Amino acid sequence: MSETTPAKPGEPRPGGIARVVGASLIGTTVEWYDFFLYGSAAALVFNTLFFPSSDPLVGTLLAFMTYAIGFLARPIGGMVFGHYGDRIGRKKLLVLSLLMMGGATFAMGLLPTYGSIGVGAPILLTVLRLIQGFALGGEWGGAVLIVSEHGGDRHRGFWASWPQCGVPAGNLLATAVLAVLASVQSEAAFQSWGWRIPFLLSGVLVLIGLWIRVSVSESPVFLAAQAKAEATAAEGVEEKPPVVEVFRRSWREVLGAIGVRFGENISYYVLTSFLLVYVTTHLDLPKSTALNAVLIASAVHFVTIPLWGALSDRLGRKPVTMIGAVGMAAWAFAFFSLVDTRSFAVITLSVTVGLLLHGAMYGPQAAFISEMFDTEVRYSGASVGSQLASILAGALAPIIAVELLRQYGSSTPIALYLSAAALVTALTVLVVKETRGRDLTRPAKASPPARKGQEPVLARSDRA
Numbered sequence: 001m002s003e004t005t006p007a008k009p010g011e012p013r014p015g016g017i018a019r020v021v022g023a024s025l026i027g028t029t030v031e032w033y034d035f036f037l038y039g040s041a042a043a044l045v046f047n048t049l050f051f052p053s054s055d056p057l058v059g060t061l062l063a064f065m066t067y068a069i070g071f072l073a074r075p076i077g078g079m080v081f082g083h084y085g086d087r088i089g090r091k092k093l094l095v096l097s098l099l100m101m102g103g104a105t106f107a108m109g110l111l112p113t114y115g116s117i118g119v120g121a122p123i124l125l126t127v128l129r130l131i132q133g134f135a136l137g138g139e140w141g142g143a144v145l146i147v148s149e150h151g152g153d154r155h156r157g158f159w160a161s162w163p164q165c166g167v168p169a170g171n172l173l174a175t176a177v178l179a180v181l182a183s184v185q186s187e188a189a190f191q192s193w194g195w196r197i198p199f200l201l202s203g204v205l206v207l208i209g210l211w212i213r214v215s216v217s218e219s220p221v222f223l224a225a226q227a228k229a230e231a232t233a234a235e236g237v238e239e240k241p242p243v244v245e246v247f248r249r250s251w252r253e254v255l256g257a258i259g260v261r262f263g264e265n266i267s268y269y270v271l272t273s274f275l276l277v278y279v280t281t282h283l284d285l286p287k288s289t290a291l292n293a294v295l296i297a298s299a300v301h302f303v304t305i306p307l308w309g310a311l312s313d314r315l316g317r318k319p320v321t322m323i324g325a326v327g328m329a330a331w332a333f334a335f336f337s338l339v340d341t342r343s344f345a346v347i348t349l350s351v352t353v354g355l356l357l358h359g360a361m362y363g364p365q366a367a368f369i370s371e372m373f374d375t376e377v378r379y380s381g382a383s384v385g386s387q388l389a390s391i392l393a394g395a396l397a398p399i400i401a402v403e404l405l406r407q408y409g410s411s412t413p414i415a416l417y418l419s420a421a422a423l424v425t426a427l428t429v430l431v432v433k434e435t436r437g438r439d440l441t442r443p444a445k446a447s448p449p450a451r452k453g454q455e456p457v458l459a460r461s462d463r464a
Contacts, residue, residue, distance in 0.1 A: 028166025071395030081138020102206030109199030161309025257385025259428025308363030324360025
């Protein structure tokens with residue numbers, strides 16, 4: 001079988017899926033390393049270097065606001081990358097997103113601080129953050145789709161969950177680099193120049209990711225759909241832009257994708273980024289306590305995400321996601337109670353359990369959202385739905401959590417916020433249709449009969 005020959009429906013391309021998974025994983029790891037590096041730096045150094053203030057929490061709040069600005073650019077990136085990804089292919093756009101993200105992160109490592117150039121420093125930082133967000137907005141959809149569309153129907157949850165591992169892997173890498181620097185440098189050295197090292201390392205990581213990513217072939221499902229679209233265009237039928245078609249035909253699926261991601265997104269940023277603020281500012285513990293706890297928990301998270309994805313191939317996307325959502329709603333209160341013990345071992349346990357429950361929502365998510373949309377609009381639909389959720393959830397999560405802490409001086413309101421977000425996802429899962437086993441080469445209305453115990457994927461006309 002040639003590289004561009006589509007596989008039979010339901011079957012992975014022989015010898016190709018492992019290479020595609022590896023390329024997607026290394027790319028998403030690099031991109032999330034860049035993105036999370038900013039979040040960690042916002043909690044640890046940007047608050048004083050770029051947003052000096054007499055109140056540490058106010059400076060942190062301002063730093064997280066630029067963190068949120070990156071999220072605002074993500075749906076725009078999702079729409080632009082989704083449009084061209086549905087028109088010219090997944091692979092080209094994935095290469096472009098990696099170059100944009102890496103370039104912006106490398107440039108952050110060269111930025112002068114507020115003490116050097118004044119207000120120009122946070123402005124430049126904000127511009128680079130916008131570029132990061134724009135690039136990441138197109139990364140997630142492309143990375144999970146190229147794996148989903150190369151793999152078969154039976155094990156899509158497992159294979160598509162591997163690009164999701166790029167999140168803990170990137171966080172693991174970013175946290176590990178910061179933890180090493182924090183342990184070998186004095187606080188003064190880290191604040192002066194040491195914080196720049198992880199950002200400059202991004203340039204090396206991007207070159208490695210780029211070398212691997214350009215070696216993979218285009219999605220066979222996309223190639224088949226592209227050939228069909230070209231034949232239709234030759235007959236004089238005008239094709240509408242994919243983004244327009246998504247909102248015209250698939251707005252219910254977009255809302256479903258937002259709801260599925262809502263609790264997952266908020267929980268992740270509270271359990272990782274906000275934890276750094278809570279431990280250092282509220283509990284007055286060394287930053288290494290939070291960094292090392294997240295480091296250990298991220299390693300467990302990385303290993304278990306594919307297991308949750310594989311379980312969704314057996315039980316369905318909905319039941320596994322529900323385990324994570326309901327579990328997180330309950331764990332939110334135990335999480336902060338355990339962190340408040342100030343014990344490193346207990347803090348590590350609380351973060352680890354939290355990320356295990358997050359993984360139950362996140363592992364099946366790539367296949368779940370990919371299976372909601374038809375091939376012609378899949379990149380646009382998956383990207384727009386997931387990135388709109390990022391604005392409503394992830395962008396605001398650290399800001400809301402910091403403000404709740406500043407206003408009430410207690411973790412209880414934050415636990416309520418986290419629990420409510422998880423319940424939103426649980427309610428969404430109750431409403432949306434099960435998608436496990438869908439043949440991605442066929443329109444939703446032409447999907448095969450559901451397996452025993454699985455809800456059917458209804459045609460859009462049936463959902464109206």
